Amino acid sequence: MHAWPASEVPALPGEGRDLSIHDTATGGLVTLDPGPVARIYVCGITPYDATHMGHAATYNAFDLVQRVWLDTKRQVHYVQNVTDVDDPxxxxAQRDDVDWVELAEQETALFREDMTALRMLPPRHYIGAVEAIPGIVPLVERLRDLGAAYELEGDVYFSVGSDPHFGEVSHLDAEAMRLLSAERGGDPDRPGKKSPLDPMLWMAARDGEPSWDGGSLGRGRPGWHIECVAIALDHLGMGFEVQGGGSDLAFPHHEMGASHAQVLTGEFPMAKAYVHAGMVALDGEKMSKSRGNLVFVSQLRRDGVDPAAIRLALLAHHYRSDWEWTDQVLREAVERLGRWRSAVSRPDGPPADALVEEIRDALADDLNAPAALAAVDRWVALQQEHGGEDTGAPGLVSRAVDALLGVAV
Known part of the structure; x- marks a missing residue:
C-alpha cells in the first residue's frame, strides 16, 4: 500500500532540540534521545468513513514529532497501518450495500488526499492489515506455542496473564479495563475465556465474511492488536521511540499490543514512550463515527477552507488536551493565517532568529504548539506596530513556520 507525497521541509539555521514528551506509561515527561534514526509507529484509520477532525488532530500531533526530529538532522522511520478489514x-459496507474492499480503497484514497492537503509528512511504510496477514499468522502460532494463546471454538485468544508487564501502559484497574474492553471492540463476557480481558488474536472464518489461510490456525482473519504488532516489529523492531495514537487507544489497543510484543520477544518495553493525543468534541460529545457528530476535513476543503487554516485550528490546542471544534475555532484560525501571510509578504521585519528558537523550545517541550503560535503572533504584531529593517526576517519566519509547524504561508 502506498502513502501520500511528502511536502518539502525547509532547512533552518541553528540547532534543533531533543524532544521531551509525555509518556502515558510513566505518567510524566521523557526526553527522547534517538540515534541517527528516530522510530515512530502511529496507529492508522479503519477506512469506513472520511477523515474527521479527531483524526486530523491526532496525525497533526505526530507530524510535529517528526518535524522536531528532522530539525535535529535525524532521519525519521515512521510507520503507519490501515485496518482495512475489521467489523466496523x-x-x-453491508449497510450501504457496497463491496468492503472498494469502500476501504475509496476511504483510504480520501485520507491520503486529506493528509496531503494538510501537509502531514507521510510514513516510510504504510501497511494494510490484509497485506500484513502473512506476517501475522506466524506470530499468533508462536504465541500459541509459547503457551500465551489458546483456542476457543476455533478462535485464538491471547492470555493477558502471560505478560508480567500487562497493565503498565494504561495503569487502569480491572473493572475499568473490562468496561473499556466491552466499549472498544473486546468481548469480556464471552464464556470460556481464561480472563474477560483476553483479546482475540485470530478470528475463525464466519459465514459471509472475508477470510484468509491461517496455516495451522485455519481460515480466518487477524485481531486488531496483533495487526499493529506484526507491522511494528517487522519494520521497527522492539524499543522504538514512540507508539502514538489517540487517547482512546491507550486501552485496550496499546496495552494489548505491548503485551503481545513483549511476550513474543522477551524484551521490555515495546516502545520508549506511549504518546496519546486528546479527543476532539462537537456539540459537547467526543467526535466519533458511531455518534455521527463529525466535521470532515474533505468537506471543509470542498467548502473552500484553506487547509493551512485547518492546520492552524489544530495547532491552537495542545495535543494532549480535549477540546471542542466550533465555528469560532475555525474563524480564529482563518484570521491568524491572514495576519501571518500578510506579515511574511512584507519586504522586511524585526529580526526573527530569536523567534525560531522560541518555536523550537516550545515544540521540544511536549509539543507545545499553542506557545509556538503565540511566539509567531508576537513577531507579527511587532512587525505591524514598528516595522523592521531585516530583509531576511519574513523569509526566515515563513520557512520556520513551514518546517516546524507544517503551515505554508
Whole structure:
C-alpha cells in the first residue's frame, strides 16, 4: 500500500532540540534521545468513513514529532497501518450495500488526499492489515506455542496473564479495563475465556465474511492488536521511540499490543514512550463515527477552507488536551493565517532568529504548539506596530513556520 507525497521541509539555521514528551506509561515527561534514526509507529484509520477532525488532530500531533526530529538532522522511520478489514468496515459496507474492499480503497484514497492537503509528512511504510496477514499468522502460532494463546471454538485468544508487564501502559484497574474492553471492540463476557480481558488474536472464518489461510490456525482473519504488532516489529523492531495514537487507544489497543510484543520477544518495553493525543468534541460529545457528530476535513476543503487554516485550528490546542471544534475555532484560525501571510509578504521585519528558537523550545517541550503560535503572533504584531529593517526576517519566519509547524504561508 502506498502513502501520500511528502511536502518539502525547509532547512533552518541553528540547532534543533531533543524532544521531551509525555509518556502515558510513566505518567510524566521523557526526553527522547534517538540515534541517527528516530522510530515512530502511529496507529492508522479503519477506512469506513472520511477523515474527521479527531483524526486530523491526532496525525497533526505526530507530524510535529517528526518535524522536531528532522530539525535535529535525524532521519525519521515512521510507520503507519490501515485496518482495512475489521467489523466496523464490514458493517458499513453491508449497510450501504457496497463491496468492503472498494469502500476501504475509496476511504483510504480520501485520507491520503486529506493528509496531503494538510501537509502531514507521510510514513516510510504504510501497511494494510490484509497485506500484513502473512506476517501475522506466524506470530499468533508462536504465541500459541509459547503457551500465551489458546483456542476457543476455533478462535485464538491471547492470555493477558502471560505478560508480567500487562497493565503498565494504561495503569487502569480491572473493572475499568473490562468496561473499556466491552466499549472498544473486546468481548469480556464471552464464556470460556481464561480472563474477560483476553483479546482475540485470530478470528475463525464466519459465514459471509472475508477470510484468509491461517496455516495451522485455519481460515480466518487477524485481531486488531496483533495487526499493529506484526507491522511494528517487522519494520521497527522492539524499543522504538514512540507508539502514538489517540487517547482512546491507550486501552485496550496499546496495552494489548505491548503485551503481545513483549511476550513474543522477551524484551521490555515495546516502545520508549506511549504518546496519546486528546479527543476532539462537537456539540459537547467526543467526535466519533458511531455518534455521527463529525466535521470532515474533505468537506471543509470542498467548502473552500484553506487547509493551512485547518492546520492552524489544530495547532491552537495542545495535543494532549480535549477540546471542542466550533465555528469560532475555525474563524480564529482563518484570521491568524491572514495576519501571518500578510506579515511574511512584507519586504522586511524585526529580526526573527530569536523567534525560531522560541518555536523550537516550545515544540521540544511536549509539543507545545499553542506557545509556538503565540511566539509567531508576537513577531507579527511587532512587525505591524514598528516595522523592521531585516530583509531576511519574513523569509526566515515563513520557512520556520513551514518546517516546524507544517503551515505554508
Amino acid at each position: 468496515l464490514l458493517e458499513r
